[in-house]
Amino acid sequence: MLKLLLYFQHMDRRWIFLGMGLSILLPLLFPVNFSFRVDERVQALYDSVEALQPGDTVLVSADFDPASRPELEPFFRANLDHLFRKDVKVVVLTLWDYAPPLVVPILDEIADRHHKVYGTDYVFLGFKPGKELAIKAIGENIPKTFPTDSRGTPTTELPIMQGFKQAKDFPLLISISAGFPGTREYVLQIQGQYDLKIASSCTAVSAPDYIPFYKAGQLVGLAGGMPGSAQYEKLVYPNGPPEGQRLLATQAINVLNLGHLYIIGLIVLGNIGFFLSRRVGEEAA
Amino acid sequence: MDPVALTGFDVVGAWVSIMLTLMILSFLYADNPVYKLAEHLFLGISIGIGVIETYHGVFKPNLIDKLAAGNWLSLVPLALCLMLFMKVTSSLSPTVYRKVGWLARIPIAFIVAAYAGVKLTGEANANLMTQVAQTMPDLSTLWAQHGLWDWSADGAGVISGVLLVIGLAACLLHFYFSAPHGKAMTIVSRFGVLVLMLSFGASFGYTVMGRISLAIGRAQELLGLDRPPAQVVQIHPRIASVVGTVLIIAFLVAWRARGGGQEDAAA
Numbered sequence: 001m002l003k004l005l006l007y008f009q010h011m012d013r014r015w016i017f018l019g020m021g022l023s024i025l026l027p028l029l030f031p032v033n034f035s036f037r038v039d040e041r042v043q044a045l046y047d048s049v050e051a052l053q054p055g056d057t058v059l060v061s062a063d064f065d066p067a068s069r070p071e072l073e074p075f076f077r078a079n080l081d082h083l084f085r086k087d088v089k090v091v092v093l094t095l096w097d098y099a100p101p102l103v104v105p106i107l108d109e110i111a112d113r114h115h116k117v118y119g120t121d122y123v124f125l126g127f128k129p130g131k132e133l134a135i136k137a138i139g140e141n142i143p144k145t146f147p148t149d150s151r152g153t154p155t156t157e158l159p160i161m162q163g164f165k166q167a168k169d170f171p172l173l174i175s176i177s178a179g180f181p182g183t184r185e186y187v188l189q190i191q192g193q194y195d196l197k198i199a200s201s202c203t204a205v206s207a208p209d210y211i212p213f214y215k216a217g218q219l220v221g222l223a224g225g226m227p228g229s230a231q232y233e234k235l236v237y238p239n240g241p242p243e244g245q246r247l248l249a250t251q252a253i254n255v256l257n258l259g260h261l262y263i264i265g266l267i268v269l270g271n272i273g274f275f276l277s278r279r280v281g282e283e284a285a
Numbered sequence: 286m287d288p289v290a291l292t293g294f295d296v297v298g299a300w301v302s303i304m305l306t307l308m309i310l311s312f313l314y315a316d317n318p319v320y321k322l323a324e325h326l327f328l329g330i331s332i333g334i335g336v337i338e339t340y341h342g343v344f345k346p347n348l349i350d351k352l353a354a355g356n357w358l359s360l361v362p363l364a365l366c367l368m369l370f371m372k373v374t375s376s377l378s379p380t381v382y383r384k385v386g387w388l389a390r391i392p393i394a395f396i397v398a399a400y401a402g403v404k405l406t407g408e409a410n411a412n413l414m415t416q417v418a419q420t421m422p423d424l425s426t427l428w429a430q431h432g433l434w435d436w437s438a439d440g441a442g443v444i445s446g447v448l449l450v451i452g453l454a455a456c457l458l459h460f461y462f463s464a465p466h467g468k469a470m471t472i473v474s475r476f477g478v479l480v481l482m483l484s485f486g487a488s489f490g491y492t493v494m495g496r497i498s499l500a501i502g503r504a505q506e507l508l509g510l511d512r513p514p515a516q517v518v519q520i521h522p523r524i525a526s527v528v529g530t531v532l533i534i535a536f537l538v539a540w541r542a543r544g545g546g547q548e549d550a551a552a
Contacts, residue, residue: 028510070498126342188404204492246513251510252501259497
């Protein structure tokens with residue numbers, strides 16, 4: 001046993017990668033179900049969407065890329081389903097240049113499922129560079145910031161945009177944020193200035209930075225990382241996934257639990273091995 | 286047309302995506318030519334998408350369209366843009382850089398000034414004032430809402446409020462260097478370090494979770510669990526994954542047999 005523990009100090013790291021791979025692949029192939037509860041922050045996010053009335057229009061800033069897709073796409077899908085199910089209109093834009101090829105197919109797919117009409121029930125305004133400066137401009141004047149939508153139609157001619165000029169005209173802004181620019185910049189640049197209601201779905205890496213914003217009331221709800229997306233899916237689909245669809249984050253959350261157990265196990269074994277090797281070294285000396 | 290019917294391009298695209306994922310993952314074994322190929326493809330395509338999006342999102346609407354509409358004022362940002370490029374003359378010719386390099390400072394000054402202005406107001410208002418206010422919890426309200434400790438609200442309550450204030454003060458005092466740290470100050474400082482360590486640990490935990498989430502996302506694609514079942518039966522992602530894995534392992538074996546990766550093994 002001692003030899004085995006000491007072996008952890010010098011083992012080929014590729015065994016660790018193999019173990020990590022198996023701890024992810026096996027539970028995906030042979031699913032296990034751990035129960036999980038919904039966090040207060042995710043519940044608040046869900047409630048803020050539930051509070052919207054049919055006919056309301058929300059602004060969604062979909063700022064993610066392929067790297068953050070596993071964490072944020074499940075939320076984006078569930079959120080669009082939730083909004084369309086409530087007959088809420090959706091104006092989507094992005095500040096990330098890699099986002100449009102990811103956002104458009106999902107938006108069109110879910111809008112089609114709910115028989116929504118482009119330009120009237122939903123629209124994609126496209127990508128805007130400029131980071132914080134773009135966010136400032138969104139706060140001041142959206143048609144000026146996005147003169148046309150992603151299909152080239154003048155924004156002022158879109159039925160969905162009638163009466164919506166600034167970010168504060170929307171009852172809710174949902175920021176799906178993979179990093180910079182994202183939720184943090186929306187909070188810093190325009191939330192306080194216009195007293196906006198902002199809800200956020202962010203990557204796990206960003207979550208510790210955004211929790212203080214939620215605690216301070218600068219965010220009305222927060223779904224952090226894959227667990228946040230899974231909890232939101234649980235609220236939006238209490239009876240399981242819609243027919244022919246999958247709940248990606250719910251599927252992944254059990255795998256995530258096992259992955260964490262594997263890492264914790266390695267940390268414990270590594271530390272035991274470290275202290276034992278030090279003791280063995282001292283005894284040898 | 287059946288909405289779930291995929292075109293040949295969709296199926297080929299899905300297979301290419303799976304193959305590229307496996308090629309990138311082969312780096313976990315060793316740095317190898319298959320990984321390098323995928324890496325270079327990724328870089329090239331990323332830069333290509335960035336250039337196209339920047340052209341359509343920045344240059345076309347803000348410069349080309351405006352100039353075509355006779356808005357000659359747009360030549361000013363164009364001139365600033367060209368002046369910024371004078372910075373690269375340093376790598377071309379020191380003589381030329383001495384003559385024209387200073388021109389780049391003008392647009393850089395614009396950028397720095399604009400960002401300083403934009404950042405300052407946001408940071409001061411939303412990050413400093415609001416957050417400082419939140420570090421002074423109203424204990425009577427906390428007591429009324431949660432009591433001493435509320436398990437159902439992630440431990441909110443008077444104890445958490447007091448811990449927040451003490452922890453913050455201890456962290457700030459840890460970084461107070463204008464007076465020597467005596468015995469009392471050392472105890473407070475160590476408590477501050479403990480709080481900082483807890484905070485770093487939480488951040489690290491979230492980071493690990495994020496990275497595992499990404500790995501799960503890739504695994505879902507390799508196993509065909511990220512698509513509706515109706516698409517999976519057309520793509521057969523698991524067959525693609527097995528074929529890709531076999532091909533890459535065969536390549537790695539042949540590559541090793543020809544002496545590839547010896548430096549890596551020596552390291």
